[in-house]
Amino acid sequence: MELNGQRPEDYIYYYIRQQIIARELYPGNKIVEEQLAAETGISRTPIRAALKRLSYEGLLVSYPMKGSFVAMPTKKDMQDAYECRKLLEAEATRCACYHITEEELEELEKIFKQQILVHEAHDMHAFLEINEKFHLVIAKASRNSFFQKYIQELTVRCNVFLLFYDKFQVTPLEDSFAIREHKVIIDALRQRDPEKCYKAAIEHNQSTLDQLNEDKI
The missing domain is CATH 1.10.10.10 (Winged helix-like DNA-binding domain superfamily/Winged helix DNA-binding domain)
Structure with missing residues (x-):
């Protein structure tokens, strides 16, 4: 071996x-x-x-x-995790828009480009790792250590749901909600618009949950 x-x-x-x-x-x-x-x-x-x-x-x-x-994650498990994550990330992203540096924004852009490449290669392992980095850069930019801690824990748990139920392997790049929504989040952060940031994070988590629920049926 x-x-x-x-x-x-x-x-x-x-x-x-x-x-x-x-x-x-x-x-x-x-x-x-x-x-x-x-x-x-x-x-x-x-x-x-x-x-x-x-x-x-x-x-x-x-x-x-x-x-x-x-494990056998249920719809209730996913609902509970994403409802919590949705609220935490929405507020963390809103806070990040006030504190995020140009270097951190450039890091997000770099991660975003990597996401496109691994999505085209349908590399699920790499995508989950890069996706986690994307969300944790934003959590760190909130300058709130509790957002960082709990968002990281929820991201790890939500990765389990994605591994079991997401249709990543058969989804073309142009149909990826995650790619489109990450771009919206980056743009909102660059605009330093707190309400756009909050809304973008809410919609991203909700659309992910909705897709997972559809795939699990």
Whole structure:
């Protein structure tokens, strides 16, 4: 087995995530450690470390004496997370418009261009990582450490929903709501318009939730 320079724990972590993206693992499927060890040649210790990491992020759930299973997020889970995230990000984006620097705006533009490239390549792993950076730059620009902390936690949890239910892999770039809405957010920040910033963040989170609900039906 070729690890490509990765630690065994990281290899297993991304191995399972990729199976979820490829719809080879579904919500409720059991993760069998013995099978993972046989498929990858990796020992049980790094496998268990990877499973613990995936459980912390919400991709897996673990039960004593039963093992680990792919999580089964419900519509209520998504609704609750996005309602909270929507309000936090709206206020954080409004605050950011007063404090964001030119360097931070340029960073957002750079991230936005990277998002376009990874979307064209349909690289879900890379898109989620870059998407998280985009939102955290704005949270940081709010100059409120609590916005940063809780938005980061909610972003990690919402990534779980995107991995399970988003149609990223089959959505053409021109049909991507995320790309269009991120551009609107950047423009509102550049204009230093607090109400436009607030509205753009609200609409972005709501449209993401609406699409996830549609895809889950």
